[in-house]
Amino acid sequence: MTAPLIIFFVLAALAVGGALSLIFQRHPIHSALSLIVVMVALAGLYLLLGAEFVAAVQIIVYGGAIMVLFVFVIMLLNAGIEEHTNFSKLAGFPGLLLAFALTGFIAATIARSTDTVQAASQPGNMASTRDLSTMIFKDFVYPFELTSFLILVAVLGAIVLAQREKA
Amino acid sequence: MNAFLYANAWLIITVVKVALLLFIVLTVNAYLTWFERKVVAHIQSRWGPHRVGPHGLLQPMADGLKFLFKEDPTPAGVDRFVYFLAPLLALALALTSIAIIPFGPDPLPWKILGQTIYLGILPPHVNIGILALFAITALGVYGVALAGWSSNSKYPLLGGLRSSAQMISYELALTLSVVGVLLIAGSFNLTEIINDQTSRYGILGWNIFPQFLGFLCFFIAAVAETNRVPFDLPEAESELVAGFHTEYASFKFAMFFIAEYTSMITVSCLCAILFFGGWLSPFPATWTWTYYLPTVLLLPAGLWVIWDGLHYETIFGKLILPGIGAVMCILAIALVIFPGVNNYIQAPFWLLSKIFVFLFVYVWMRGTLPRLRYDQLMAFGWKMLLPVSIANVVITSFAILRWGAIK
Numbered sequence: 001m002t003a004p005l006i007i008f009f010v011l012a013a014l015a016v017g018g019a020l021s022l023i024f025q026r027h028p029i030h031s032a033l034s035l036i037v038v039m040v041a042l043a044g045l046y047l048l049l050g051a052e053f054v055a056a057v058q059i060i061v062y063g064g065a066i067m068v069l070f071v072f073v074i075m076l077l078n079a080g081i082e083e084h085t086n087f088s089k090l091a092g093f094p095g096l097l098l099a100f101a102l103t104g105f106i107a108a109t110i111a112r113s114t115d116t117v118q119a120a121s122q123p124g125n126m127a128s129t130r131d132l133s134t135m136i137f138k139d140f141v142y143p144f145e146l147t148s149f150l151i152l153v154a155v156l157g158a159i160v161l162a163q164r165e166k167a
Numbered sequence: 168m169n170a171f172l173y174a175n176a177w178l179i180i181t182v183v184k185v186a187l188l189l190f191i192v193l194t195v196n197a198y199l200t201w202f203e204r205k206v207v208a209h210i211q212s213r214w215g216p217h218r219v220g221p222h223g224l225l226q227p228m229a230d231g232l233k234f235l236f237k238e239d240p241t242p243a244g245v246d247r248f249v250y251f252l253a254p255l256l257a258l259a260l261a262l263t264s265i266a267i268i269p270f271g272p273d274p275l276p277w278k279i280l281g282q283t284i285y286l287g288i289l290p291p292h293v294n295i296g297i298l299a300l301f302a303i304t305a306l307g308v309y310g311v312a313l314a315g316w317s318s319n320s321k322y323p324l325l326g327g328l329r330s331s332a333q334m335i336s337y338e339l340a341l342t343l344s345v346v347g348v349l350l351i352a353g354s355f356n357l358t359e360i361i362n363d364q365t366s367r368y369g370i371l372g373w374n375i376f377p378q379f380l381g382f383l384c385f386f387i388a389a390v391a392e393t394n395r396v397p398f399d400l401p402e403a404e405s406e407l408v409a410g411f412h413t414e415y416a417s418f419k420f421a422m423f424f425i426a427e428y429t430s431m432i433t434v435s436c437l438c439a440i441l442f443f444g445g446w447l448s449p450f451p452a453t454w455t456w457t458y459y460l461p462t463v464l465l466l467p468a469g470l471w472v473i474w475d476g477l478h479y480e481t482i483f484g485k486l487i488l489p490g491i492g493a494v495m496c497i498l499a500i501a502l503v504i505f506p507g508v509n510n511y512i513q514a515p516f517w518l519l520s521k522i523f524v525f526l527f528v529y530v531w532m533r534g535t536l537p538r539l540r541y542d543q544l545m546a547f548g549w550k551m552l553l554p555v556s557i558a559n560v561v562i563t564s565f566a567i568l569r570w571g572a573i574k
Contacts, residue, residue, distance in 0.1 A: 029249065029316060036309070043302075053355075056298035060342075064305025065335065068312070072331040075316045075324065128294075129355065 008048055015041035026081050028074045032067060039063040053129045176280035184288050185266070192265055196428045197227035203530045210534035221479050221488060231421075239417035242318065249317035254415065254422035257310025261426035261433070264303045267296055268436045269358050271446055271514040286515065296357035297349070300437070301342055304392060308334040310426060311394070311411050318414035326410030329541065330394060336548040337391040337398075343556040344384035347563040348374050348441045361445035370449040375442045378563070382442040384556040389434040391548070393427060395529060397536040398544060435525035436518075443521050446514035458509045461516045462502040469495030 018037035025031045039062045046055035136144050172179065201216060201223060208215030216223030241250065271286035278284070285291055293299075308331055315327015349355065351374060352363040366372025375382055391398035407413070412423045439445055450457040469492045476488025502508060539547070 027246075029246070029313075033249070033313075036306075040306075052295040053298065056295050056302045059302035060298070060305045064302070064308070064338070068305075068308050068331055068335055071309070071312055071316075072328070072335070075312065075328055075331070078324075 004048060008045070011041045011044040011048070014038075015045070029071065032070045032074060035070070036063055036067050039067065053132055173280055176282050180279060180282055180284065181288065188265060188288060189262065192262065192429060192432065193425065195432065196425050197231060199428050199431070199526065200230065200424070201227050202526070203533065206527070206530045207534040210531070221476070234418050234421040237417040239419065242320070242414045244319040245414065246317040246319065249313050250414075251419075253310050253314035253317060254419045254426075256313065257307070257426040258422040258429075260303050260307045260310065261429040264300055264307075264433045265429065265436075267300050267303075267357070268433070268440070269296075269361075269445075270518060272358065272362070273511065273514065276511065291356075291358040293356065295355050297345065297355050297360070297441075300433070304341070305338060307392075307430070310423070314415065314423070315411035318411075320414050322407045322409075323411050323413045326407050326413070330411060333394075333398065333544060333548070334392060336545060337388045337552070340384055340548060340552040340556045341388035341392055343553070343560055344381045344388060345441060346556075346560045347378045347381040350560075350563050350567055351377065357440055357445075361440055361447065364444045364447055367451060367453075369447070369451045369454075370444070373442065373444040373447070373449075377566075378442060378559070380555060380559045381563075382438070384552055384559065385441070386438060388548075388552060388556075389437070390529070390532070391544075393430040393434055395427075395431065396533040397539050399538060431526060431529055432522065435522045435529070438525045439518060439521035444517075445521075446518040448513060448517050458513060459502075459506075461509070461512055462499050465495055465502070466499035469493070469499060 015038050018034045018041060022031050022034035022038065025034060040059060043055040043058040043063065046058060204226075205215040205223070216226040219225040219229045241247070266288040269285070269287035269289070269291055272291075273286075275284040275286075289296070311330040311334075312327045315323040315325070315330065318324070348360060352360040354360060354363070364372050364374055412420055415423065448457055471492070472495060473489045473492030476492060479485075479488065
């Protein structure tokens, strides 16, 4: 086993373990912490693939900003241990079916694809920040700006909803 | 054995470097507490620590021993896992961020195990230097927030909440204020950012001149990120007892302190690197006499230490202080005899001097400024700092579009 392979398996185990723990933890804060582990492990995987910029942004945006907000809200509401309801059959049956369908779909796609992941980790093949920004701000500028607009609308919506009614 | 050493040379050297850097940073941390107490004391017309050792120089050791031997009770009702995780997280993340700082441009003049040794843990061509730092800073808030939450007590919870809110608010300004520098340098690599500030006129090439606005935003936001006065709301003594670490004792308490002081050092390094030319000398490169500044400073300092030590009647006066002074004088004389060494110590000398200046500014602010009120803090972050740093990005972008990057 080469060093990158060992690191890959450690990170993958962390990601999967974190995801499982996210679901099975009973306290919201513990779930949030598990999610942070998943995010950081994913960032490590990106780094292993040579996508330095994406890895850093993954930690800054998801691991940092978004999860801090989650933890902040959980702390602010002082949410306690969740109450577990009985397993809902209506949600459980189609849910399981859907999960199997999704897993099968992903597996089929991976089985059929001819590209190997190795291609990305070749040293000369690194996705540089420059390439990424050219892509976002030149080739895909309209979809990108549209997405920004969507987020802006969501922010405005949140402000309108949170605003107190004028007495 | 030898073959094994050579095969894993890179790994072994990195581990040694990490151990060395940890030792240096933790020692500097300890003496930073002494420095802070001393400077604040003199600002407030007091003496500061002066009982343990000459000038209280052994006070950090006494403090460290005290932290280690104190009883370490775990309060009832804490969330045990998170309660123990929080100080570890805070300390580990703070120490990791130091690993990204480069301390000098040139590798050591000799190779060890066939490897070129650079000052700093990461090799200088790593491209995400500053981004990696921001990633670590972004995670740094968890130490404080989780400590506050897991303590299961009202004051720590308030401290943790304040800290999360404060860090979310100021991180935006912190990141945006650096964008101007990145635009000028065209790179995330800290070594390249420093090299980009080289100019014939020394100090005039530094980023502080085109990016003065950016520097102000960066420094204010960074002070807020490190929870220092005047932004130390998460641990405001008069309101929250001690804020997020109220329920921590003994070495767990010390870990939060070490984390805080380490982030101070990181921020000082960043200020020096991003805006003040890093290891570049403030003098034009043609003024070769400035190469002798370290020598000229070391010799009188050594003589002063000897003279000062002779005032003490204990072992310090008879042996230790004159000994240290003598070593400093011998080093200075050695520098005079082998002037070639000067080329190698220039870069670390200037970088460390600049870091020291920023650490002093930190302490100076603590001795001078009153704490902000919480609503003032939030309003300042969102209504003042954020717009100004965005304006800085816009202005810098337009300037670069119009006139090209300045050099």
